[in-house]
Amino acid sequence: MKGVVLSPDWLPSDWQAGSFAGRVLTPEGPSPILVSQGIAYDMSRVAPTSAQLLDALPGTVAGGIVLGPLDALSLPLLSPIDLQCVKACGVTFALSAVERVIEERAMGDASAAAEIRTRLEARVGGSIRAVSPGSPEAAELKAALIEDGIWSQYLEVAIGPDAEVFTKAQPLSTVGPGHDVGVRSDSSWNNPEPEIVLVVNGTGKLVGVTLGNDVNLRDFEGRSALLLGKGKDNNASCALGPLIRLFDDSFTLDDVRAADVELTIDGPEGYRLEGVSSMDQISRDPLELMRQTLSEHHYPDGFVLFLGTLFAPVQDRDHPGRGFTHKVGDVVTISNARLGRLINRVVLAKDAPAWDFGLSRLMSNLAARGLLRAVAPGDVA
Structure with a gap:
C-alpha cells in the first residue's frame, strides 16, 4: 500500500469552511481522518476504519490527533473509503443510454460506432430525454421502439422502472x-x-x-x-x-x-x-x-x-x-x-501497483496497533 501526498490544488475552493472525511497513510498504517475548519484530525483511536467513522456521524473531532492544516498535510492520501x-x-x-446502445449494436467495434450513432441519435435521442423513467409515457415509447426493432436492454434501464x-x-x-x-x-x-x-x-x-x-x-x-x-x-x-x-x-x-x-x-x-x-x-x-x-x-x-x-x-x-x-x-x-x-x-x-492490502492485512494491521476491540452494534469502535 502506498499513497500520494495531498497537493493543495486538489482541495475544494471552500476547504477551510466545509466538513470532510478521508484516509491517510501513517507510519503505523492507514487511518481515517476528519477535517473541521481546515484542520485535519487522525481519528483512528476513535474509529479505526472509514466505515466506522462514517457510522459515528454527526460527531466531533474529540479524541482525534491533530495533524495540522489540511493544505499542509504531509501524510500520503489514500482513497477515502475502506470497508464499504x-x-x-x-x-x-440520455446520452449515455444512446452510447451504450451504440456499443451493443457495434459489438464493441469502435470503427462501426459513428454511423450507428448518427442513426440512433436521430431516432431515440430526443425521445429518451423527454420521458421520465418508469412513467406511462416511457412505456409507450418502449412499445414504439420495440415495434421499430431498435429496443435494447440498455434502453430498458434508461427509461424502464428499474435502474x-x-x-x-x-x-x-x-x-x-x-x-x-x-x-x-x-x-x-x-x-x-x-x-x-x-x-x-x-x-x-x-x-x-x-x-x-x-x-x-x-x-x-x-x-x-x-x-x-x-x-x-x-x-x-x-x-x-x-x-x-x-x-x-x-x-x-x-x-x-x-x-x-x-x-x-x-x-x-x-x-x-x-x-x-x-x-x-x-x-x-x-x-x-x-x-x-x-x-x-x-x-x-x-x-x-x-x-x-x-x-x-x-x-x-x-x-x-x-x-x-x-x-x-x-x-x-x-x-x-x-x-x-x-x-x-x-x-x-x-x-499498476498490485492490490495486495485486503481485509486480512487491514485487520492484522489494526490488531497490531491495538485498535481492534469488541463493539456493540451501532457503537463506535
Missing part, C-alpha cells in the same frame, strides 16, 4: 488521487467516466459525496452485457477522492443535484479533451438511485454509489470514425469546485 462496498449505476443520462445497479469494485481496492488507474491490456476501446459518488454509511444514511472515475471498457461491454463485471472490476480501475465532502449547513444534496463535473484528459502526445457532466441532466434523482441500490439488502459497512455520467467521448483521437480511447500516460482530471480535483494517470492494469 463499491456500487455503481449506469445509463442514468441499472452493479458492483464496480471490491472493498479496499479503490485508488486515491495521484495514483495510477488501470485499463486492461486487451482492451482497445475505453474511456474515463467522471462521476459524483454518494457515500452511505452502515445504517443506510447518506452522509456525503466524493468524486470518482468509473473506468469503462467499451469494447468488452459492447460485445456482451454479461462482460460488464470483467470490464469494470480490474486492478486499479476505480478511483475516488480526494476527500468525502460531508453534508452540513454549507453543502447539501441540492448542491449535488446542481453540480457540474468537469473532465480533462491530457495525452502524452499533446492531445487534450475537455468535457462536462451536468447533474441536472440526470434521469433519476440521486435518492431514487440510492433507494434502488439499498433494495431489500443491508450493507453493514456502508457503500458508495457512482451516479453515472453524461460524458461519453466521441471525438476521434487517431483514426476517423473510431472515436476516443485511452493511451498509456493519459492524465485524467475530474473536478468540481466544491469537491476538489481527482487526478490520475492511465496505465495498463497489469502494470
Whole structure:
C-alpha cells in the first residue's frame, strides 16, 4: 500500500469552511481522518476504519490527533473509503443510454460506432430525454421502439422502472488521487467516466459525496452485457477522492443535484479533451438511485454509489470514425469546485501497483496497533 501526498490544488475552493472525511497513510498504517475548519484530525483511536467513522456521524473531532492544516498535510492520501462496498449505476443520462446502445449494436467495434450513432441519435435521442423513467409515457415509447426493432436492454434501464445497479469494485481496492488507474491490456476501446459518488454509511444514511472515475471498457461491454463485471472490476480501475465532502449547513444534496463535473484528459502526445457532466441532466434523482441500490439488502459497512455520467467521448483521437480511447500516460482530471480535483494517470492494469492490502492485512494491521476491540452494534469502535 502506498499513497500520494495531498497537493493543495486538489482541495475544494471552500476547504477551510466545509466538513470532510478521508484516509491517510501513517507510519503505523492507514487511518481515517476528519477535517473541521481546515484542520485535519487522525481519528483512528476513535474509529479505526472509514466505515466506522462514517457510522459515528454527526460527531466531533474529540479524541482525534491533530495533524495540522489540511493544505499542509504531509501524510500520503489514500482513497477515502475502506470497508464499504463499491456500487455503481449506469445509463442514468440520455446520452449515455444512446452510447451504450451504440456499443451493443457495434459489438464493441469502435470503427462501426459513428454511423450507428448518427442513426440512433436521430431516432431515440430526443425521445429518451423527454420521458421520465418508469412513467406511462416511457412505456409507450418502449412499445414504439420495440415495434421499430431498435429496443435494447440498455434502453430498458434508461427509461424502464428499474435502474441499472452493479458492483464496480471490491472493498479496499479503490485508488486515491495521484495514483495510477488501470485499463486492461486487451482492451482497445475505453474511456474515463467522471462521476459524483454518494457515500452511505452502515445504517443506510447518506452522509456525503466524493468524486470518482468509473473506468469503462467499451469494447468488452459492447460485445456482451454479461462482460460488464470483467470490464469494470480490474486492478486499479476505480478511483475516488480526494476527500468525502460531508453534508452540513454549507453543502447539501441540492448542491449535488446542481453540480457540474468537469473532465480533462491530457495525452502524452499533446492531445487534450475537455468535457462536462451536468447533474441536472440526470434521469433519476440521486435518492431514487440510492433507494434502488439499498433494495431489500443491508450493507453493514456502508457503500458508495457512482451516479453515472453524461460524458461519453466521441471525438476521434487517431483514426476517423473510431472515436476516443485511452493511451498509456493519459492524465485524467475530474473536478468540481466544491469537491476538489481527482487526478490520475492511465496505465495498463497489469502494470499498476498490485492490490495486495485486503481485509486480512487491514485487520492484522489494526490488531497490531491495538485498535481492534469488541463493539456493540451501532457503537463506535
